[in-house]
Amino acid sequence: MTTPAESGDTPGGESIAGLPVRLFNAITNLMNSIGTLWVFGMMLIICADIFSRNVLNHPLNGVPEIIAFSIAGTIYLQLANTLHAGRFTRAELLIEWLEVKRPFAGCVFNSVFNLFGIIVFLIMVQGFWGEFSEAWRENEIAGVPGVITFIVWPFYLILLVGAVATGIEFLLRFVREITGAGRALRNPSGRASATKRGYGWLIALAAFAVVIYFLTTAELTNAQIGILSIICMLILIYAGMPIGIALIVLGFCGIWMMKGNTAIAERMLPQAGAEYMKNYFFGVVPLFVLMGLLVAAADVGKETFQVARWAMRRVRGGLGIATVAANAVFAAITGSSIASAAVFTRVATPEMMSQGYTARFSVGVVAGSSVLGMLIPPSLLFIVYAFIAEQSVGVLFIAAIVPGLILSVAFALLILAMATWKPEWVGDITAMQDNLADDESIKSAFLKLFPIISLVVLVIGGIYGGIFTPTEAGAAGAFGALIIGLMKRKLDWKTLWGVLVETGHITVSILFLILAANIYSRMLALSGLPQQMGGYVGDNFTVFIIVYVLILILLGMILDSISIMLIILPLALPSLATFGGDPIWFGVVTVIAVEIGLLTPPLGITCYVVKSTLNDDRITLNQIFLGAMPFAFVMLLVTILLIAVPELSLVFT
Numbered sequence: 347m348t349t350p351a352e353s354g355d356t357p358g359g360e361s362i363a364g365l366p367v368r369l370f371n372a373i374t375n376l377m378n379s380i381g382t383l384w385v386f387g388m389m390l391i392i393c394a395d396i397f398s399r400n401v402l403n404h405p406l407n408g409v410p411e412i413i414a415f416s417i418a419g420t421i422y423l424q425l426a427n428t429l430h431a432g433r434f435t436r437a438e439l440l441i442e443w444l445e446v447k448r449p450f451a452g453c454v455f456n457s458v459f460n461l462f463g464i465i466v467f468l469i470m471v472q473g474f475w476g477e478f479s480e481a482w483r484e485n486e487i488a489g490v491p492g493v494i495t496f497i498v499w500p501f502y503l504i505l506l507v508g509a510v511a512t513g514i515e516f517l518l519r520f521v522r523e524i525t526g527a528g529r530a531l532r533n534p535s536g537r538a539s540a541t542k543r544g545y546g547w548l549i550a551l552a553a554f555a556v557v558i559y560f561l562t563t564a565e566l567t568n569a570q571i572g573i574l575s576i577i578c579m580l581i582l583i584y585a586g587m588p589i590g591i592a593l594i595v596l597g598f599c600g601i602w603m604m605k606g607n608t609a610i611a612e613r614m615l616p617q618a619g620a621e622y623m624k625n626y627f628f629g630v631v632p633l634f635v636l637m638g639l640l641v642a643a644a645d646v647g648k649e650t651f652q653v654a655r656w657a658m659r660r661v662r663g664g665l666g667i668a669t670v671a672a673n674a675v676f677a678a679i680t681g682s683s684i685a686s687a688a689v690f691t692r693v694a695t696p697e698m699m700s701q702g703y704t705a706r707f708s709v710g711v712v713a714g715s716s717v718l719g720m721l722i723p724p725s726l727l728f729i730v731y732a733f734i735a736e737q738s739v740g741v742l743f744i745a746a747i748v749p750g751l752i753l754s755v756a757f758a759l760l761i762l763a764m765a766t767w768k769p770e771w772v773g774d775i776t777a778m779q780d781n782l783a784d785d786e787s788i789k790s791a792f793l794k795l796f797p798i799i800s801l802v803v804l805v806i807g808g809i810y811g812g813i814f815t816p817t818e819a820g821a822a823g824a825f826g827a828l829i830i831g832l833m834k835r836k837l838d839w840k841t842l843w844g845v846l847v848e849t850g851h852i853t854v855s856i857l858f859l860i861l862a863a864n865i866y867s868r869m870l871a872l873s874g875l876p877q878q879m880g881g882y883v884g885d886n887f888t889v890f891i892i893v894y895v896l897i898l899i900l901l902g903m904i905l906d907s908i909s910i911m912l913i914i915l916p917l918a919l920p921s922l923a924t925f926g927g928d929p930i931w932f933g934v935v936t937v938i939a940v941e942i943g944l945l946t947p948p949l950g951i952t953c954y955v956v957k958s959t960l961n962d963d964r965i966t967l968n969q970i971f972l973g974a975m976p977f978a979f980v981m982l983l984v985t986i987l988l989i990a991v992p993e994l995s996l997v998f999t
Contacts, residue, residue, distance in 0.1 A: 370511075374426040374511050377424070377426065377507070378423065378424045378428075378850060381419075381421075381850055382843075382846045382847055385632045385846065385849060386636075388417075388632070389821045389824050389825060391413070392409065392817065392821035392822075393821050393822060393825045396822060408490065411490065411494060412494075413817070414625055414626040414629075415488070415501050417624070417629055417857075418505065418624045422512075423504060423508055425508050425509075425511070425512045426508065427851075428854040428855060428858075429516070430515055431851055433851045434591075435859055435908070436587065437909075438586060439584070440584060440586055441586025444586075447544075448547060450530035451545070452544070453524070453526040453527035454544075454548055455547070455551065455585060455586060456519070457520055457524055458551070459586065459588065459591065460517075460520040462587065462591055463512075463519075466598075466615070467510075469612055469615050470509040471510055471513060473612065474505045475506055477502045477620060478503055481497075481499040481501075485497065486498040502620070505620055509619075531543065551585075566603070568875075569873055569874055569875050571873055572600065575600045575869065582596075584904060589859060589862070590858045593863055593866040593912070597611075597866040598611045598612075599611075601614060604873065614868065618864055623857065627733075628860075630739055630816045630817045633820030634681050634726065634824075635681070635852050635853055636820075636827075636845070636846070637801075637826075638681050638682055638685055640824060640827035640830075640831050641676075641798070641831075642688075644827065644834050644836045644837065646679070646830070647686075647689040649794040649795075650676055651668060651694055652786065654668035654669070655668040655672075656786035657791070658671070662765035663764065663765030663772055666707065666711045666765070666772070667761050669712060670711070670757045671758070672690065672693075672694070673715040673719070674715075674754040675798060675802075677718040677719040677722040677750070678798070678806070679827070682726055683716045683720045683952055684716075684719075684955055686715075686716040686718065686719035688959050690712045691712050691956045692960075694708070703772060705965050705969060709960065709973050710970065710974045711973070713953050713973065714974045714976070714977025714980075717753075717977070718757075720907065720937060721749060722746065722747070723742070723750070724806075724816075724823075725743070725746065727908065727937045728746060728937060730911055731933045731936060731937065734863065734912065734916070734919075735919055735933060737929050737930060739816040740809040742930060742933050742934075744806075744810055745930045745933070745934055745995050745999050747998060748994055748997045749934050749994060753981065753984050756980050760980050764976070801830070804819075805822070808822060810998070863912035866912075866916070867916040871916075875917070876916060876920040876921070887925045890925065891935070894914075894939075897914065898910060898940050898942075899939060899946070901913070902943015902949070903946050903950075910943070911940060915936070919932075931988075931996060934995040935989060938984065942981050942982060945971075946971075946978055947971050950971060952974070956970050
């Protein structure tokens with residue numbers, strides 16, 4: 347949900363007027379446009395390198411170095427605009443309720459969150475200014491001597507400008523919220539009671555701040571500081587603070603408390619913000635996101651569903667199984683459950699309801715099967731896991747193939763069982779079977795599926811065959827998706843630009859979270875808490891994995907998947923290492939367990955996506971959750987199976 351602050355408007359609906367603000371917004375839009383085009387350029391550079399290396403036997407020099415610097419540059423160029431668009435990830439349950447029901451308290455909460463954002467980026471600006479000044483003064487050179495070298499100061503200048511712009515955006519949001527708080531306090535609607543103004547929530551916020559102050563002044567061990575940071579993190583995230591900002595603030599404060607001064611913590615923020623993000627392998631995120639969005643824009647999902655519908659036309663619950671099959675194929679390209687849910691809500695749900703399926707079953711199938719988008723490779727969650735656990739993205743992709751197929755088959759069997767033994771849950775399937783015509787042939791089906799099958803073979807085959815690195819596979823896949831979209835005449839300049847902008851916003855939101863998690867993980871490692879927790883687990887690996895999965899499922903009810911992994915994995919991975927557990931298998935179990943949360947209330951992001959995309963008042967959110975519950979249960983059973991038989995995740999590794 348986009349709040350008034352995110353849209354640039356005050357709660358009263360008036361814009362903050364003035365030429366300086368309009369000029370600033372124009373500058374951040376320009377920066378975002380440059381970053382957007384830069385991502386497209388990265389795709390072309392990598393594809394040129396692939397062609398030159400494999401066809402001309404002459405690789406281009408310096409491509410990894412160029413991409414590494416480009417990744418960090420594009421992030422900071424697009425950071426302010428991403429924040430302005432309201433795309434910083436946060437848990438919205440409480441803050442959205444406050445904004446609607448207790449607007450004064452909601453504005454105060456948001457003001458505090460934005461104030462912390464200002465502080466974070468002031469520290470980053472200070473650090474980047476020092477790096478820029480030194481690089482300028484020393485005329486610092488980076489690259490590989492004799493191969494490719496380039497001066498460094500423009501890179502730090504981009505980071506500096508991006509950090510300044512993001513800090514200003516946080517400042518503007520702070521002013522808007524303070525203005526909104528004043529309006530809410532004078533509330534002309536007559537809701538002037540202390541309860542309606544949310545004074546109780548403000549007292550709770552103040553009490554929390556006082557308690558934290560006294561705890562931080564106490565003599566705490568490093569491990570106790572780590573525990574305190576976890577408690578504060580859960581509270582702040584649930585309260586609605588942007589998750590990236592919360593992790594950075596707690597990482598900073600934790601190191602400050604453990605070391606007794608701010609100097610180390612102040613150096614850590616810009617160092618992580620520059621050096622950690624200057625990573626060639628981070629290129630896999632924007633490139634796979636771009637590929638998925640291009641495929642979605644080319645209507646490949648619609649055509650895949652048409653073929654699956656035709657293939658399953660004589661099967662009980664055939665349209666439901668067709669939706670699962672189409673989602674599985676579509677997932678092999680998009681890597682996103684949200685994208686799958688949005689596409690098939692528009693494509694499959696109206697078709698199923700028109701053929702006699704119940705509304706609850708129709709939306710439940712779409713919501714349930716969309717989780718395949720994050721399990722079947724390529725998957726954004728596996729990419730995030732790879733960075734946190736320091737594992738190969740390619741190996742994780744390969745490992746997920748069999749579990750993804752198992753879950754797809756399990757969903758299909760679930761639908762078949764429901765259609766056979768509980769037909770009243772499914773609908774008038776007999777009428778459906780009579781109404782479906784043979785509107786496809788083997789030839790037409792092949793022509794519709796050929797583009798997406800080609801992309802799957804290109805990406806997964808290239809990684810498995812050792813032709814591409816995962817980053818290169820993302821670039822090749824994105825270029826292939828672009829060609830498909832152009833050949834199908836589904837991409838005009840406006841659509842392509844929208845895809846590129848959305849790619850930037852998604853990429854920035856993910857990589858900023860990864861940056862924040864890196865800072866927070868450094869603090870946890872310094873506290874020694876992960877190692878101590880490994881000792882508390884004991885020597886029973888089964889108990890450890892059961893508790894771990896239960897925590898993932900419970901957190902999935904209130905947080906998004908990426909945030910859960912960023913929070914939990916730094917604590918769980920050291921324990922896994924003490925047991926000698928396989929990190930690849932652990933990654934598969936983690937992803938599928940986290941994905942259960944996409945279907946469970948109260949958060950259930952996929953269910954909300956289905957609801958908002960469908961835009962049908964006849965179908966309630968409760969119906970969608972109820973329809974998705976059988977699929978969540980099947981996911982739990984498959985998770986248990988993968989835990990009991992780890993070899994299923996390691997067939998091709």
